[in-house]
Amino acid sequence: MSTALHPTFIRPAFTSRVVPVIVITDPAQAVPMAHALLEGGIDVMEITLRHAAGLPAIEAVARQVPQMHVGAGTVTRAHEMAQVQAAGASFALSPGMTDALVQAAMDCKLPFIPGVMTPGEVMAARDYGFSLVKLFPAAQAGGLAMLKALGGPLGDMRFCPTGGVSLANMGEFLRQPNVAMVGGSWLTPADAVAQGNWAEITRLAREATAAAGL
Numbered sequence: 001m002s003t004a005l006h007p008t009f010i011r012p013a014f015t016s017r018v019v020p021v022i023v024i025t026d027p028a029q030a031v032p033m034a035h036a037l038l039e040g041g042i043d044v045m046e047i048t049l050r051h052a053a054g055l056p057a058i059e060a061v062a063r064q065v066p067q068m069h070v071g072a073g074t075v076t077r078a079h080e081m082a083q084v085q086a087a088g089a090s091f092a093l094s095p096g097m098t099d100a101l102v103q104a105a106m107d108c109k110l111p112f113i114p115g116v117m118t119p120g121e122v123m124a125a126r127d128y129g130f131s132l133v134k135l136f137p138a139a140q141a142g143g144l145a146m147l148k149a150l151g152g153p154l155g156d157m158r159f160c161p162t163g164g165v166s167l168a169n170m171g172e173f174l175r176q177p178n179v180a181m182v183g184g185s186w187l188t189p190a191d192a193v194a195q196g197n198w199a200e201i202t203r204l205a206r207e208a209t210a211a212a213g214l
Contacts, residue, residue, distance in 0.1 A: 019162075030060045046073040075092045093113045116135060137164060
């Protein structure tokens with residue numbers, strides 16, 4: 001690929017440093033969930049493509065809750081980049097990074113946070129032009145110790161650790177100078193979503209927002 005085409009991730013204008021990672025099984029859950037998160041102070045949500053309901057859920061939020069910055073997660077195939085953009089996603093995230101995914105993001109001009117797990121992968125992402133990457137799975141990759149170690153030789157890179165991040169440890173992650181935000185699934189527990197307990201989602205969002213100092 002020509003270096004002239006390499007993208008630099010431009011972070012969407014959300015303020016939350018806590019990104020809910022969400023698996024939606026019913027598109028009807030998406031809009032009330034978005035409102036519940038907003039009420040709790042979180043203005044971003046990552047709706048994954050792990051279920052067929054993901055794309056219509058992204059579309060519903062993008063159309064009906066414009067103040068919510070909805071991103072598409074678990075984008076693992078190049079053709080999915082155009083699909084999530086058409087659905088209204090304002091950015092995309094992946095557990096990994098391939099040449100095809102990066103090229104698709106460039107073709108779509110869609111902000112993209114690729115996943116990394118090793119120093120070599122971080123360096124490859126930087127060579128593509130990215131300054132923000134997703135450390136995934138964060139716990140298995142070394143968690144806080146890995147982020148501290150990467151901060152020396154790769155101090156110009158910023159991370160969104162996801163996988164093993166919780167309310168109990170998110171503060172430690174966010175205090176690291178190279179951590180821009182954290183991602184986690186604890187904000188939208190499956191039982192609360194299934195029951196339509198949006199008040200619980202709002203409570204968890206407020207709790208996370210307070211813990212993040214926002």
